[in-house]
Amino acid sequence: MTDLDVTRTAAEVLGWSRAAVDPPLRAAVARLPASVRGIAAYHLGWSDEHGGPTGADAGKALRPALALLAAGVVGGTAEQALPAAVAVELVHNFSLLHDDVMDGDTTRRHRPTAWSVFGANPAILAGDSLLVLALDVLADSGRPAAGLLAAAVQRLIDGQSADLSFERRADVRPEECVRMAEDKTGALVGASCALGALFGGGRADQVDRLRRFGEGVGLAFQFVDDLLGIWGDPEVTGKPVHSDLRNRKKSLPVVAALNSDDEAGRELRALYHRAGPLSEADLARAAHLVESCGARAWSQARADDLLARATTHLRAAGPGERAARELDALARLATRRDH
Structure with a gap:
């Protein structure tokens, strides 16, 4: 048996990927203007707020x-x-920098968010710079790939806009929330797979199959991430327990529960739309009500179904059996995280 026959675990693949991507990612970020370079390095976990090197969590990549x-x-x-x-890693971190400002989140990856350290406006500018840098990296490659990534970013922005609009509405429907997640999360995950296939020399049909695989995995990932936003272990998520409920986010399980016609749904609507901050007891009660409505089980079931459907596109995409097995394992890890 050769090394090419050995399928690595998802954790091993993530470690391998991080090691491969880190040097060119650092080289790219070094090209940023000095005014935002330190903010980006802090957000990426490479340095502290004073620019000193640190071993902070840089995310799973x-x-x-x-x-x-x-x-x-x-x-x-x-x-x-x-x-x-x-x-795609630059674009993802552009979106995180902006998300933290818009959501008012003060913790990410177990330490203060960039905007809470450097200010909201500098963090927004750093995010903008990462987005431009991502397009520069693709332009430098000589591949006609910028349009594919730009289209995904436009969908991401549209999804984020919908997410923000939900905060001002009391009548968000589950199907609207799913469409928002398809754009906000699914589009970039789909583009990640499609771009990889494009750079790997894939045919148009293979690129499309992998895009559809990634979009399914991305939506499944969002279902699971929204579960973590309610029940996730802070040691895993880097955020306080019940963080999405504290912020009154209209996440997938919450919207499903708010649309429930049973007693638990009615109580949750009254609690969620009540003026003033929610106490710790209120948050625990809200989480219980979401689960009582069946929204927790519904979200995990949807994630499982999306992953199964996505896998059919992966099987049809190409002959790289080891890479396909590892891609499937990575997708399953992303959609079955501890929560």
């Missing part, structure tokens, strides 16, 4: 790993897909 493996599925190499992997 799921999207770059998907790009690298997608190249292998279509018969290419991970090295070919490095520009794609760097670009």
Whole structure:
């Protein structure tokens, strides 16, 4: 048996991906203007607020790993897909910098968010700079890939806009919330897989199959992430327990529960739309009501179904059996996290 026959675990793939992407990612960020470079380095976990090196959590880098493996599925190499992997990681972190400002989140990856350290406006500018840098990385590669990424970013922005609009509404329907998640999360995960396949030399049909695989995985990921936003262990999520409920977010399980016609749904609507902050007891009660409505089980069932459907696209995408097995394992890890 050769090394090429050995399928790595999802954790091993993430470690391999991080090691491969980190040097070109650091080289790209070094090109940023000095005014935002330190903020980006802090957000990425490379430095403290004074610029000193640190070993802070830089995130799992799921999207770059998907790009690298997608190249292998279509018969290419991970090295070919490095520009794609760097670009999607830059875009993802652009979105996180902006999300933290818009949501008012003060903790990410177990430490203060960039905006809470450097201010909201500098953090927004740092996010803007990461987005432009992502397009520069693709332009430097010589591949006609910027349009694919730009389209995904437009969908991401549209999804984030819908998410913000939900905060001002009391009548959000589950199907609206699903569409929002398809754009806000699914689009970039789909683009990560599609870009990897494109850089790996994949045919148009293979690129499309992997895009559809990624979009399904991305939506499943959002269902699970929203569960973590309510019941996640702070040691895993880096955020306080019940953080989404505290912020009155209209997440997928919450919207499903708010639309429930039973007693638990009615009580949750009264609690969620009540003026003033929710106490710890209120938050615990809200979480119990969401689960009593069946929304917790519904969300996990939807995630499982989306993953099964996505896998059919992966099987049809290409001959790279080892890469496909590892891509499938990575998708399952992302959608079955502890919660």
